[in-house]
Amino acid sequence: MTHDRSAQLAQHFPLLEDIPAEHRLDAPVHQRLSLVGGQMRPWSGPCKTVLSPVCTRDAAGGEPRQVEIGSYPVMGEAESDAALDAAVAAYANGRGAWPTMAVAERIGCMEAFVRRMAQQREGVVKLIMWEIGKSLADSRKEFDRTVEYTQATIEALKDLDNGSSRFVVAEGTIGQIRRTPLGVVLCMGPYNYPLNETFATLIPALLMGNTVVFKPPQYGTLLFQPLLDAFRSAFPPGVINTIYAPGAVVVPRLLASGKVDVLALIGSSKVADHLKKQHPKSHRLRAILGLDAKNAAIVLPDADIELTVKECLLGALSFNGQRCTALKMLIVHRSIADRFLARFTEELGKLKLGMPWESGVGITPLPGLHRTAYMTEALDDARAKGARIVNEGGGAFSQTLFHPAVVYPVAEGMKLYREEQFGPLVPVMPYDDVETALEYVISADHGQQVSIFGSDPARIGALVDPLVNQVCRVNINCQCQRGPDVFPFAGRKDSAEGTLSVTDALRAFSIRSMVAARQTEPSKRLLNAIVTDHRSSFINTGFIL
Known part of the structure; x- marks a missing residue:
């Protein structure tokens, strides 16, 4: 009976020629580029073959076999070091172009990315479907929801920043309080929502001025390939960097370097516990984690x-x-x-x-x-x-x-x-x-x-x-x-560390900083001059529409 049921299930797998033309991949996707420091770096080393959850039957009646849909690089420590160094250089101890950029300009970069991303919808949706076996309807929903999430996060950042675009006076002190970036973020998403859940941490991390090292999930790697050029074009060099390598090989090393300020992981609690211990100063490591649930x-x-x-x-x-x-x-x-x-x-x-x-x-x-x-x-x-x-x-x-x-x-x-x-x-x-x-x-x-x-x-x-x-x-x-x-x-x-939502995620990837001065006439004149002459991205009273 068990054999009969297995045979019945096998009939759900198609013959290769029976797959509708509009749902086939045009060609296998052999990922050979990584984005590091604003440059597309070619890869000629070892690669891992990607097998789809979808199997096909042969007319002779043999066992169904998983469809080979492409491959991606299997990099190592040298490549992960390069990606991390690029992110560190772009952050430049908070002096880089991205962390010091005005919020409105960072939003402009993100909006440019979303426009380029939207142009890749069909290719990304098809890869979600073929790489993780998600239904076409749900793959489309995941892509569209991710775009909507990004747009909602942009609007939430406008509200957050506009609320900080004023001075507060208390007990003889003038202050302006804003949210500032944390530093370098290591971002790793899950296979079940490889685009949406990854972007739920990646997008707010970028918008708040952090730089990122991004390691795609083991299942759901190829679907980011169509977005690499959008990342490269929309953001300054080194703001986002990709690494394709076994997590067990490179992730502990990345954290042990002490150069990662934030670990953003959607995965298992055991992995998170192990990784957090690798950082030499664990109290400095901010963790935003989506973990197990029952x-x-x-x-x-x-x-x-x-x-x-x-x-x-x-x-x-x-x-x-x-x-x-x-x-x-x-x-x-x-x-x-x-x-x-x-x-x-x-x-x-x-x-x-x-x-x-x-x-x-x-x-x-x-x-x-x-x-x-x-x-x-x-x-x-x-x-x-x-x-x-x-x-x-x-x-x-x-x-x-x-x-x-x-x-x-x-x-x-x-x-x-x-x-x-x-x-x-x-x-x-x-x-x-x-x-x-x-x-x-x-x-x-x-x-x-x-x-x-x-x-x-x-x-x-x-x-x-x-x-x-x-x-x-x-x-x-x-x-x-x-x-x-x-x-x-x-x-x-x-089950988690930190809270994610459109607004909470912006707070999770930032910290409140302030500028303060005595409430004196010279201080007022100085602050007014900085604001009037646009001498600071932080000290300003601009309003983002």
Whole structure:
């Protein structure tokens, strides 16, 4: 039966000639350039082949094979040193052209970048789809949302700067307070939202006057290739520099140099803990981190089953569950567990499995064989310890395509109880006393978000009060999610460090500095002269429209 299901899944992979022409890559993308110090540097050393999550079949009936879509450089320490040195030189201890540039001019550079970026939409979207297996619709949404996020961040910076464009007088002292850059930022994004989540740190870091060393994620590297020239053209030399190298080889070295002022990482807490220790003066290192999450949904006995099933299905399986905000544990009151599972699995069965370009596709291939291997391992562990797969076909896979599995009852001691599965597995845990559900959240290492489903105001209110002290967002009768981007995006415990949102991110990548003088006539004349004659980018009362 397992072999039959695997064979059925394999049929979802196309023959090469059956891929619609409009969705094919025009040619493999062999990345051979890096941007360092404002120059495109060619690479002739070793490269890593990029295999798509998408597999193709051959007419002879052999095993589907991942499609080779390009390659990128495998650089080393010398190249990472060069990228870091370029960023350090461009910052120049805060004296460089970029950190001393007027905010309005930095905004002008970013707007020029966005215009150039928008011209590359089709190519970047196609590479997101082929590199990480995200549906075409969601790949387009990721690109468009990133452009919108950048534009919203620009507007937020205008408001932030305009609010500082005045002098404050207190106790005989005249002061002007503005936000200033922190220095050199090492920026690393995740594979699941390689463009959007990377830019959620990269854009505010640049706008605030920092210089950047950017290391693309392992999965989702090629999609930045069309943007390199836009970076080069829009920003002064050395403001943004790219490095293509194994993180384990170069990132500890970059931090150990002591020249990195900010670590911006979307990844795992274990990696973040290790990296922060590499810096010789850890108290100087600002960290903006988006890390692990194991968001739970607490389903109360009076929950609207139809609404709850709809939101939990989206929350657990959008982009195959490969989101930090995904619902990764469903905690359902035992009195409604059977009814909930029946409806949930019924709706799951309607999800369309297929290739990313197919209209209405709900489940697409995973990044590589290692991910289907992990899903299988976690399932085997749960079944060995008393759980079962409750949906038909759950857990079957062919190469990178994995049929979602609903696992019940999940309990302490199973991998799925605490580990973040980051894939199409849906663990369901029954409870009798709501204290059991609360204790699960309280005892967790993670503290990003939680969802509550129910209709009794008293019950929900009683849950909200303790939960807001455990997680940073409580969602009532809806799935966990990041947006809207104007809302804070943060986490407690091992889930995050620092807060990201359109405005919070600008603050995260900057620090308040001030200029002060005694409230005397000579000081007033001096400050007025500096402002009138535009002698300082910092001391000014200009208004950005």
